[in-house]
Amino acid sequence: MDPATTTKWIPGPERLAARVTAVQDVYVIGHFGIAHVDPGTWRLRVDGDVATPLDLDLADLRALPGVDVPAVLECFGNPLVPGELVRRAANVVWHGVPVAALLDAAGAGPGPSLWATGADAGEFAGVACTEYRKDVPLAVARERAIVAFGLNGAPLDDEHGGPARLVVPGWFGTNNVKWLTALTVADRRPEHLFTTRLYQRPVPGADGPQPVRDLDVTSVVTAPLEGAAVGTAVTVTGWAWGAEPVAAVAVGVDGAWGRADLEPRGEHRTWQRFALAVDLPPGEHVLAARATDAAGRVQPDGGARNAVHAVSVSVR
Ligand SMILES: Nc1nc2c(c(=O)[nH]1)N[C@H]1C(S)=C(S)[C@@H](COP(=O)(O)O)O[C@H]1N2
Ligand SMILES: [Mo]
Numbered sequence: 001m002d003p004a005t006t007t008k009w010i011p012g013p014e015r016l017a018a019r020v021t022a023v024q025d026v027y028v029i030g031h032f033g034i035a036h037v038d039p040g041t042w043r044l045r046v047d048g049d050v051a052t053p054l055d056l057d058l059a060d061l062r063a064l065p066g067v068d069v070p071a072v073l074e075c076f077g078n079p080l081v082p083g084e085l086v087r088r089a090a091n092v093v094w095h096g097v098p099v100a101a102l103l104d105a106a107g108a109g110p111g112p113s114l115w116a117t118g119a120d121a122g123e124f125a126g127v128a129c130t131e132y133r134k135d136v137p138l139a140v141a142r143e144r145a146i147v148a149f150g151l152n153g154a155p156l157d158d159e160h161g162g163p164a165r166l167v168v169p170g171w172f173g174t175n176n177v178k179w180l181t182a183l184t185v186a187d188r189r190p191e192h193l194f195t196t197r198l199y200q201r202p203v204p205g206a207d208g209p210q211p212v213r214d215l216d217v218t219s220v221v222t223a224p225l226e227g228a229a230v231g232t233a234v235t236v237t238g239w240a241w242g243a244e245p246v247a248a249v250a251v252g253v254d255g256a257w258g259r260a261d262l263e264p265r266g267e268h269r270t271w272q273r274f275a276l277a278v279d280l281p282p283g284e285h286v287l288a289a290r291a292t293d294a295a296g297r298v299q300p301d302g303g304a305r306n307a308v309h310a311v312s313v314s315v316r
Contacts, residue, residue, distance in 0.1 A: 006030040010088050016239065017222045019273070020070070021090035023152050028159045029075055029088070031132060031194075032122030035179040039163040044147065048115070048184035051107025058163050061149060064097045069146055070268045071169035072241045073176065076212045077305050079198035080125060086305045087220055091239065091271045094167050095150025100142040102183065111138030113186045116166045119179040124193065133192045134175050136168055138185065144169050147180060169269040170243045171213045174199045214243035216306035217299055219274065219291040226311045232280050234313070236260070239271035240291040249274035252288040260289070280315045287311050
């Protein structure tokens with residue numbers, strides 16, 4: 001990762017057992033470090049192709065009807081090494097205002113692009129940037145994006161993008177612009193290091209790399225943990241998620257796979273609990289989980305950012 005990037009830490013599976021990840025266990029990424037934005041002077045502009053540009057402060061946002069949105073937050077990983085295995089993830093509850101309400105209040109035109117700009121600036125991968133910027137198709141922003149100013153019931157803190165950030169549930173973390181200062185309605189995608197150059201990947205059927213948006217199908221084993229000494233009766237459990245609901249999770253014991261119990265996803269784009277009780281003979285074993293989503297996509301065995309998660313355990 002670029003030296004300027006703040007990667008505070010990568011919480012391991014031992015920090016991910018809870019359904020809702022505690023704020024201190026949520027990974028932190030900032031390509032230009034952590035911005036510190038004064039909530040007292042912070043403003044959000046809604047501008048571009050709008051009938052009435054908005055200039056909102058935090059009190060204005062809080063006065064609008066709010067929503068609580070539980071969702072997975074997951075980092076795509078290093079944009080310079082897109083195939084590297086990543087397990088930086090969390091499942092949190094955002095509080096904020098639907099972007100649709102802001103677009104309606106501003107009288108937004110047809111787009112079709114919504115640019116989201118953050119207050120942070122600096123150099124990444126040798127390129128100087130005057131801001132962090134992402135873009136979301138206006139239709140997707142209207143359908144599900146929020147401007148979040150609360151995280152797990154508390155005000156959104158500096159590290160996670162306070163006073164307010166964009167949240168696009170079901171999309172990779174990179175799209176969830178922290179320290180948000182502007183939402184701009186435009187008729188084209190913005191040219192920017194973080195929109196058209198980094199965070200791209202090949203997609204089957206598309207001509208040329210596409211921006212990383214939809215979450216991959218993924219799972220993480222939260223129990224037992226890597227290296228654990230366990231008894232002969234073990235329940236292998238963890239979380240599975242993706243852009244689409246996860247339809248099945250297989251749990252492997254030394255390469256023999258069985259179907260785990262899996263909770264349905266429900267209304268929001270959260271992670272889903274899986275569990276399978278297995279009997280292990282004495283010795284060393286490799287336990288693994290492999291998720292399949294409703295569209296039939298399967299976690300690959302290796303060589304990918306969302307490769308199957310395997311843990312080694314021993315039974316004495
Ligand atoms: N303004 C701004 N927003 C940003 C980033 C950034 O560097 N600057 N990093 C993105 C990336 S790559 C991720 S994974 C998430 C991380 O959010 P978190 O630090 O709250 O976990 O923020 C995204 N939003
Ligand atoms: Mo990320």
